[in-house]
Amino acid sequence: MIRTIADLLSDILRKELPKLDKAPIKHAPTIGEMYEGLSSEILNRALPNGLGLRVVSGFARDNRGCLSGQLDCMVVRGEGERLPYTDSYVWHVKDIIAVIEVKKNLHSAELRDAFTQLKTVSAIEHSYYQSGDEELDDPDRSMAPSARTFAEMTGRIAWNAEGAATLPHEEEAVFRALLLEQVSAIRVILGMHGFKSERAFRSSMIDYLEQNIGNNGFGPTDFPQLIISGGYSLAKANGRPFMTPLTDGWWPFYFSTPENPLRLLLEFIWTRLDEMYGFGRELWGEDLEIEVGRALLSFRAARIDGRGGWLVKAHEADDESLNQVPVTEQWSPEFIGKEEFVLLMRLCRGEEVRCDDPEVISWLESRGVEFNSVRDRLLKTRLVASSGQNLELVTKKCQLAILPTGEYVAAENSTGRLDRWIFRRIETMRKRASGE
Structure with missing residues (x-):
């Protein structure tokens, strides 16, 4: 408009x-x-x-x-x-x-x-x-x-x-x-x-x-x-x-x-x-x-x-x-890894994500990833920020999605921008697949 x-x-x-x-x-x-x-x-x-x-x-x-x-x-x-x-x-x-x-x-x-x-x-x-x-x-x-x-x-x-x-x-x-x-x-x-x-x-x-x-x-x-x-x-x-x-x-x-x-x-x-x-x-x-x-x-x-x-x-x-x-x-959403996706899911559910949480640290180590590395990648999305030992969402409405390609994305979606981007992306994929 x-x-x-x-x-x-x-x-x-x-x-x-x-x-x-x-x-x-x-x-x-x-x-x-x-x-x-x-x-x-x-x-x-x-x-x-x-x-x-x-x-x-x-x-x-x-x-x-x-x-x-x-x-x-x-x-x-x-x-x-x-x-x-x-x-x-x-x-x-x-x-x-x-x-x-x-x-x-x-x-x-x-x-x-x-x-x-x-x-x-x-x-x-x-x-x-x-x-x-x-x-x-x-x-x-x-x-x-x-x-x-x-x-x-x-x-x-x-x-x-x-x-x-x-x-x-x-x-x-x-x-x-x-x-x-x-x-x-x-x-x-x-x-x-x-x-x-x-x-x-x-x-x-x-x-x-x-x-x-x-x-x-x-x-x-x-x-x-x-x-x-x-x-x-x-x-x-x-x-x-x-x-x-x-x-x-x-x-x-x-x-x-x-x-x-x-x-x-x-x-x-x-x-x-x-x-x-x-x-x-x-x-x-x-x-x-x-x-x-x-x-x-x-x-x-x-x-x-x-x-x-x-x-x-x-x-x-x-x-x-x-x-x-x-x-x-x-515009496009943030393309993220599975580790960031999981931690963002926790934040979206209202759960804490702390850099000293032994459960989170253990899970990340089992995947061969350090917490600090995941935290830095999350901070670069501008969707979260640090507050002492915690990571906190700074969005009005953070939403996540898994695309048909298996890729993970996240974005502020208070205006429905992510919804529109996903719809356009899927429509483009459909047209390519049908040769339009």
Whole structure:
């Protein structure tokens, strides 16, 4: 469904955008209003019905009266305050789902301007969520999604029924960043037109970051979740929906892609709404094709002059290197061995799997396999994570299957993705066998 709707919105944009581009208007504010109006129309069409969501323009505020800069588009819930004699609103930051800063053209100067504008939102959010003003009984603020993402990224459990785990500084900083990402508004820069190449877009962001190394406001949580410049996008891998595992302590948190920008926008917004309201499997369609990001920026938490900070690493790439990376690839479950299959079965039944369990160790030794080897293979699936001596599932709904070929597979199946993959796989095998 998400691909179908993204294609529909792209078709609307292709038809309507030329009309705005050709409009004989030279008045800059009016031009801005036209592009913001088209963006609002696209957003309204992208939102599911029945949730009471609205698209407005105006300002974000916190409990203490602090205001953001003026914002082009906000996806909001609840109630806001309409400013007298205007179509603008003031909305509490906790009820803002997404903020979109719209630009007719997005090049280096506009990128810097929009980035700065959206930081006025993140500054209010950071202050609100770290001040104790947050309404902690809000049912939408469970830390479970962040804990699950952290476990997938690191292979470690940060939070369970027994409370918080003791984490090294580098991982603690990542977990805190993920928590803030979960509750913060999705911040988007939407440039209708922009850079002529993906490489030029990437270089502009790297140059901007290099000019601000050491300045406040350039950590992972300060970056917009999505920046669109014409047909290219920069997106954040914060687990909502895109996730990348830590590599030697580095978090590859920003990537570029030429994928349909409106599909990415839908992915970010619908993932947030799914966490808040629970849509069910029908929302995502077959969901058997996934985006492949081209790594742009990696961050690593560190102690700098006695204070917490972030080290950053840019991944340079020329046009040839970028073109060698596919835009999408077909999803598939994890192919596992019988030992991993048996241990996952135990976890799915609610049984413990401990690295010091003599029964498990004895069975594995009888098969000529060490527990540590099986544990490492299980951790690589991102379906489980370690918690002390235990392995724990980190999925919503882990399911296993034995294929007609005798192969063992396992996957998260809360959206029915594994079911659809198995059906397609069997259908393909049937057609090959019948010579179709």
